[in-house]
Structure formats: structure tokens, C-alpha cells
Amino acid sequence: MHASPGIRVVSGTAITPYIDDLASLRTEVFRSWPYLYDGDAAYEADYLSVYLDSPFSVVVLAVDGDEVVGASTGLPLMDADAAFRAPFAEASIDPVEVFYCGESVLLPRYRGRGFGHRFFEAREAHARSLGGFAWTGFCAVERSDDDPRRPPFHRELGAFWRRRGYSPHPRLSVELPWREPGVGEVGHVLRYWLRPLERVL
Template identity: 80%
Template sequence: MDARLSPDVLVVSGTAIAPYVDDLARLRSEVFRQWPYLYDGDAAYEAGYLKVYLDSPFSVVVLVLDGDKVVGASTGLPLADAGEAFRAPFDHASIDPLEVFYCGESVLLPRYRGRGFGHRFFEEREAHARSLGGFAWTAFCAVERREDDPRRPPFHRDNDDFWRRRRYAPHPRLSVQLPWREVGGGEVDHTLRYWLRPLERVI
């Protein structure tokens, strides 16, 4: 599937993602280098991480284009097709992982923020999940940082209010433990909290 929705947004799924993998890796490395992820990107890791989206026929990537340049992207796929680290927290949860559509991440270059693309990313992924059928939840993970972390930029605003306005809520018992190499340091273990929203039907 490859459907152009507007001059700015393109939605691709499954193997149609392949031409954009390098752009996704570049954007992830550039955007996640900043707070709160402080990710010191690694090309080999990016290739392995993004492979799950190519392998899943039900994956989706929402792209923001400025001409031919990809300046933003948002990913999603059934949780059952995601990596083991993201599936494992549901092993002893009351939520059936087969009913969860996982919204991977949203990355957007700073100059394009504040134009409504954040909402568009969620709307397109949620619509994709509904179109597949069988999903009762959409979910994503967000890294947890201490309020007093000295690396927190002055006047930084977290996305919690935005996510709550979209009816997502953090789950107190569902989290993911992931290591990655931080800027200016070595590999560090991180906790990412799951946020979930019931995926209601649209009539």
C-alpha cells in the first residue's frame, strides 16, 4: 500500500516502507540524540530495529515530506510483530497482546513542529489499526527521566499533556527495559513506560 494523502503526508505499509528505511534511521538518530533520549545512534542497531517494520505486512509508517526530503516519520505495527522486549511486559498482564497495536515512535525535525503533525501521526496510526480489525488498544512507550536530571534543558515541556489529550494514559505496571548508548557516555539501561488508549470504533 502506498497512498499519498496530501502534499505533506505519505502513508506506507509493509514492504512499501523499504525505500524509506535510510530516512527513518537518519531521523531517529538525529531526533533521538536530543533530550529526553540522548541516543548516540548506531547504524547496525537501526538496521536491526527497523527490520521488524519491513517484515510485518501490517506495519505502517506515516511520513512528512518537504519536497523529496523526509522530515518526519511515525511508525506502528501489531504488538505481536514487535520485538520481544516490547511484547514481554504483557506476558502477565490482563491485556491480550494480540489486541494491542504498537505505535513505535514519532520523529520530526524541530522546524516542522507545531504544525499539527503530532496529531496527524496518531490519527493515521489509529486509523490503520482500525482498518486491520481485531485491535482493542493502541499503545506506545516513552522513556522515563528524573525531574532533577541535570541534562534536562531549561523550560523543557514534556509531551504528557499532549498524550493525555489524545486519551492515552500511562500504565503503572507495564514498562520496557532497554539499553542504549547515551551521548557523551556509554551504554545505559533505560525504563520506558507504556501508555495505552482504548481503540474505539468510528461509525
């Protein structure tokens, strides 16, 4: 009997064997709305290197047999690219106290099975195990409501994130460039969502 899809958690250098899987998932999933990311191997290698360089990083893998069908990343904000840290100085939040939750990517056929919650739970548990963090947070790209590329039946994730205890911070955003299919490289505004990281006794 084929086992049900499950979760595997790896950290630090143990992430290395899964980098190609993560790059492939990011390129495939983020090509769709709302990211519209036209990825390439060189950008992926550079972006994902921070997770290999940080001994405190984590990747939560969704696995179906031998296939990696989803992944979710995290690391201390101080180990992330400087662009992600910069907005916090203006908001009077010490980036040392923030654990940054990176992307969550999951193949469409596996959605609706609770992996989103499990991705957050595992990353938050990892942050607690490290200690010293007051917040977990992530970035989400902001798109205009009247963007003609928005799919008619797209389900926004804001309600899900709020149920997880996250709220958008009005003063925390970052602008990042990436290539969009058929458009080329353009700048994108990503809003931070934060949640106080409570202790679990």
C-alpha cells in the same frame, strides 16, 4: 509555488525506500533530550527490520517536497520485538489485541504544525482498518525530574498524549539499553501509555 508539507502513509514492503530516511531521523532527533540516543547504522538496521518483516506495519511520513522531515511508525505488538510484548502477560492484557505505535520523530523546524496529531490519527486509522485491536499504545522513556541534562525549556508531552486519550499504565514498562553520548550503553525504563481503540462508524 512550493507545496506545503504533507503526510504520506506507507505499509509493509512499501516502507523499504524510506528506511534510510527513518534511520537518519531517529539518529538525529533522538540524540536530544529525553532519549539522548547515540545511534549507529548497525543498530538502526536491526531495529527497523521488524517494520519490513511485518506485512501489517505502517510508517507515516511528513514530507516537504522531496525531503522526508518526520516519520511515525506502528505495527501489531505481536510483530514487535519480544521485549515489548513481555510486560503484557503480567498485566493480563492480551498482546494480540494491541497495536504498537513506535517512534514519532520530526525535525525541530516543522514542530507546532499539527504533525503530532496527524501521526497518531494515521496510525490509529491503520489499526482500525486491520481490525481485531482493542488498544493502541506506545512507550515513553522515564527520566528523573532532577536530571541535570534536562533542558530548562523542555516541553513535556504528557498533556498532549492525554488529550489524545492515552494514559500511562502503572504495571506496563520495559527496560531497554542504548548508548548515550559520552556515557556509553546504559539501561532505560520506558513506560507504556495505552488508549482503547474505539470503532469509527
